[in-house]
Amino acid sequence: MSKRIIVIGAGIVGASVAYHLAAKGAHVIMVEAGEIASGVTGRSFAWINTSHGGPDSIAPLRAAAIAEYRRLESELPGLKVRWTGALSYGDGRFQAPSIYSAQILELEPNLKHPPERAFFAAEEGALDAVQATRALIAGAQAQGATLLTHTPVLGLQILDGIVSGVITATGKHDADVVVLAAGTATPLLVDQLNVTLPIDASPAIFIRYKTQPQRVNTIISSPEMEIRQDTDGTLLAAEDYVDEVPLNSAQAIAQRTAKVIQHELHGVLSIEPQTACVGLRPMPVDGIPVIGYLPNLSGAYVCVMHPGVTLAAVVGRLMAEEIVGGGFATALAPCRPDRFQSAF
Numbered sequence: 001m002s003k004r005i006i007v008i009g010a011g012i013v014g015a016s017v018a019y020h021l022a023a024k025g026a027h028v029i030m031v032e033a034g035e036i037a038s039g040v041t042g043r044s045f046a047w048i049n050t051s052h053g054g055p056d057s058i059a060p061l062r063a064a065a066i067a068e069y070r071r072l073e074s075e076l077p078g079l080k081v082r083w084t085g086a087l088s089y090g091d092g093r094f095q096a097p098s099i100y101s102a103q104i105l106e107l108e109p110n111l112k113h114p115p116e117r118a119f120f121a122a123e124e125g126a127l128d129a130v131q132a133t134r135a136l137i138a139g140a141q142a143q144g145a146t147l148l149t150h151t152p153v154l155g156l157q158i159l160d161g162i163v164s165g166v167i168t169a170t171g172k173h174d175a176d177v178v179v180l181a182a183g184t185a186t187p188l189l190v191d192q193l194n195v196t197l198p199i200d201a202s203p204a205i206f207i208r209y210k211t212q213p214q215r216v217n218t219i220i221s222s223p224e225m226e227i228r229q230d231t232d233g234t235l236l237a238a239e240d241y242v243d244e245v246p247l248n249s250a251q252a253i254a255q256r257t258a259k260v261i262q263h264e265l266h267g268v269l270s271i272e273p274q275t276a277c278v279g280l281r282p283m284p285v286d287g288i289p290v291i292g293y294l295p296n297l298s299g300a301y302v303c304v305m306h307p308g309v310t311l312a313a314v315v316g317r318l319m320a321e322e323i324v325g326g327g328f329a330t331a332l333a334p335c336r337p338d339r340f341q342s343a344f
Contacts, residue, residue: 003027005021009180009182011041011308013305017181018140021320025324033150040281041129043206048066050062050065058288071313077135083124085124090221107217110267127309151168153166179323184281193300195297201281205241207236209234213233214233253276289335292335314331
């Protein structure tokens with residue numbers, strides 16, 4: 001008999017989990033409080049960035065991210081990644097190979113102030129996170145999964161100390177396993193189980209600009225700007241959140257960033273913000289994803305992580321192997337919720 005699994009959350013992480021579970025024959029129901037990708041997924045710069053400065057306990061997950069997305073591209077025609085490579089320079093530690101002025105300008109001829117040295121990760125890329133999420137959900141549905149949008153979870157069903165389903169406004173849904181992949185809403189859900197997960201909502205600003213096409217070829221990450229450009233000419237930027245004062249609103253930062261981009265790039269004759277918004281990233285306090293069964297409970301599996309876009313493909317596959325196959329993914333060992341045991 002197929003395992004009955006409810007996945008709470010229809011962002012890119014929940015969608016990947018649902019797709020991989022359905023591919024393994026599980027009976028999957030996705031439950032989403034809003035629309036598909038209506039949380040931070042729809043406000044993500046969506047750079048598949050596999051590098052990390054300093055010690056990294058999840059290095060095997062990052063290292064597998066690109067190959068896992070290439071696998072998904074081969075499985076899901078609607079999932080497209082732009083493998084442009086990523087050009088990084090300025091402060092920070094970079095793991096990519098060094099390149100120099102002439103090579104930098106070959107890659108990005110519109111840079112007005114190219115550095116003498118930069119680092120180029122040729123294998124990296126970016127995607128439309130909303131489109132990718134929809135492709136994953138469509139793939140899950142093609143294998144029998146059900147999607148319920150605009151269906152907030154009002155409570156978790158507990159029977160004899162086991163999480164056995166969810167309660168929504170439209171009724172109860174039974175399950176053998178409930179996967180909590182609801183981003184920053186996940187701590188509120190596990191509160192119902194008298195469990196505390198130390199996860200912060202970390203704000204970041206995401207901006208879309210209308211400007212001239214073909215100004216940027218790669219993903220550029222520098223002290224001045226973090227930008228990339230879609231094939232339709234839309235320029236995407238990520239900026240740090242500062243505070244709530246009007247001077248630092250998303251719209252105000254978008255206007256300032258536009259001036260920086262014009263200062264840094266040739267040929268940007270006009271640049272107008274289309275959208276500027278704040279996304280709340282789920283950030284475990286120790287910076288390590290929280291993935292696995294909750295301790296001292298049965299039937300509740302949690303998945304909260306940053307960077308969610310980068311790791312969604314590999315984590316979705318490994319979680320499905322654990323939940324359906326009953327195995328133990330070594331690469332997920334540093335991520336287990338029981339590391340916060342003293343908080344439970």
